[in-house]
Amino acid sequence: MKALNGKFFRRGIHTNDMKNLAKNCAIEELPASATVDLSLSQHIGKPAVPVVAVGDQVKMGQLIAEADGFVSSRIFASVSGTVAAIGPKRDERGALATFITIKNDGEYSFMPLEGEVDKTDADSLKKRIGQAGIVGLGGAAFPTAVKVSPKTPVDTLIINGAECEPYLTCDYRLMVEKTEEVVTGIRYLKTALGVDKVIVGIEKNKPDCIALFESYDDLTVVKLKERYPMGGEKQLIYCATGKKVPCGKLPSDVGCVVQNIATAYAVYEAVDKNKALYERVLTVSGSAVNERKNLLVKNGTAYKDIIAYCGGAKEDLAMIVDGGPMMGYSVVSDEFVTKKATSGILLLNQKEVSLEEPTPCISCGMCAQVCPMHLMPMDIDFYTIAGDYESADKLGGVTNCIECGACAYICPSKRAIVQNVVIAKAKLRQMKK
Ligand code: SF4
Ligand code: SF4
Known part of the structure; x- marks a missing residue:
């Protein structure tokens, strides 16, 4: 049609x-790492609950953590091998989450989903x-x-x-x-x-x-x-x-x-294919990576293994981003691992990122002009810094923000508006509780 x-x-x-950096790169399968670290918080909702113990043998595609309630999701082994550890670690956003570590046995014996x-x-x-x-x-x-x-x-x-x-x-x-x-x-x-x-x-x-x-x-x-x-x-x-x-x-x-x-x-x-979600295609791109690729990656793979497969980082690497440059997060280490929703890993150089310090708002109104949700980003920024989160919502509309980053992109004063959105939303959630 x-x-x-x-x-x-x-x-x-x-x-x-x-x-153009990566669009012509056909999907390649990344060889699996020696270990994978699978977070139990890879979704909106309650973390999944482990159903395996340290020392258990698991197959690729086997359930390792059950969803805890309606808005939660199950987690599956992305390689076959031995459960080496279950415990807390920081994830790429700095939050503490429980991870299940599996030592890869190199067999890739597959367990299909049960039932018809x-x-x-x-x-x-x-x-x-x-x-x-x-x-x-x-x-x-x-x-x-x-x-x-x-x-x-x-x-x-x-x-x-x-x-x-x-x-x-x-x-x-x-x-x-x-x-x-x-x-x-x-x-x-x-x-x-x-x-x-x-x-x-x-x-x-x-x-x-x-x-x-x-x-x-x-x-x-x-x-x-x-x-x-x-x-x-x-x-x-x-x-x-x-x-x-x-x-x-x-x-x-x-x-x-x-x-x-x-x-x-x-x-x-x-x-x-009776296959659980334990791997996905993601993009590795940016001017600071030697080879850009679209890769099929096992869930729980360390960024450093992905970057190494892509020829490593160039000397002018300024920032690693999990996701896209607009809605993704800069990460402080290449030791973090991929999750179900990891759509990209970007290695950006100094020309591609703004490392300038924010300067005072000049009330130009450009952030409000570009906001697709018709919010007042400058008010969100101002009231969040002032610690008045209710006004950030009443006057700025922060709870309707989709964190797209358009306001921060356009802002001539390089205000960290989206970071303040995240802070205000978290504080408002705490206040509701
Ligand atoms: S991040 Fe939020 S406030 Fe900024 S442009 Fe997007 S929706 Fe509007
Ligand atoms: S774009 Fe930046 S400088 Fe302009 S009003 Fe918004 S926050 Fe202020």
Whole structure:
């Protein structure tokens, strides 16, 4: 079906997408490390609970931690071997989490998911999605089984093929190299949701993907303008359908559910290959890495092993980023490990990062002009620094912030607005408790 033109959301920013660095690198499989460290907090919701003990032998794909409640997710061994340790460690964001360490035996003996799936039955598909530990792989890591069970009826599944974060090309490679598998996963998601309409939103800078997905008659492809954050749920829903999700409401309140390309691929693998989510494709890019790649990486792999496979870092390395440059986090060590939602590892040089110290706000208003959520980022910044978190919300709207980073990108004073958003949200959560 010929692609339609999407609507355009005002605000947001136009960035140099830097996709040329890695977009032509075909997916390669990274050889597994000698050990993997699997966090039990790889998703939104309660940490998973270990079901193995130190000394146990496990297979690749075996359940090692069970979901703790409805909004939680299961964790699986990404290699076969021996459980070497279970205990607390700091994760890439500095939070303490429990990790299960597995010593790789080099055998890669595989344990498939148990049971049969009825591919035409919504409940059977939802059960398999939850059983496989699938979470949103676009970054949010929200358990997919919960997302495909909305409380209100929905009529449209929107697939996020925008991949609007600069540098990242892992979804692009899946769309190009695994088109049929991704479409199969999309169809399973459609059946699980019980909807008739599927829209695949793809930015116009990926004409080859648009052409590939146009050839499927049961999908509607919508061409999206290159604008950051086009992949934000509310922005994507508006551009793909014209529907506006009000503040404080969910996509399902306007009849939509959004899933991303890698998530659809994981659903295909869970249903057709009986494979749990224990590995994913991620992008290694940036001007400070010797070889850029799109790699299939086992969950729990240390960044340093990934970087070494990519020829190591260049001398001018200034920052390592987990994820994309807009919504990702700079990390202080290459000892941290990948999680289900790790979409990229960027090695950036001094030209690519701003190491300038913030200067006082000059009230230019540019942050508010670009904010896709129509918030007042300068007020969030001001009141958070003043320790008045309630005003950061009442006057700045911090709880509606999607942490896209557009305000910080545009700010001439280099204010650390997103860091203050994170602080204000955490303080408000504490105050509610
Ligand atoms: S305030 Fe939040 S939503 Fe608005 S531009 Fe900044 S990070 Fe994005
Ligand atoms: S863009 Fe920066 S300097 Fe301008 S109003 Fe916003 S915070 Fe202040």
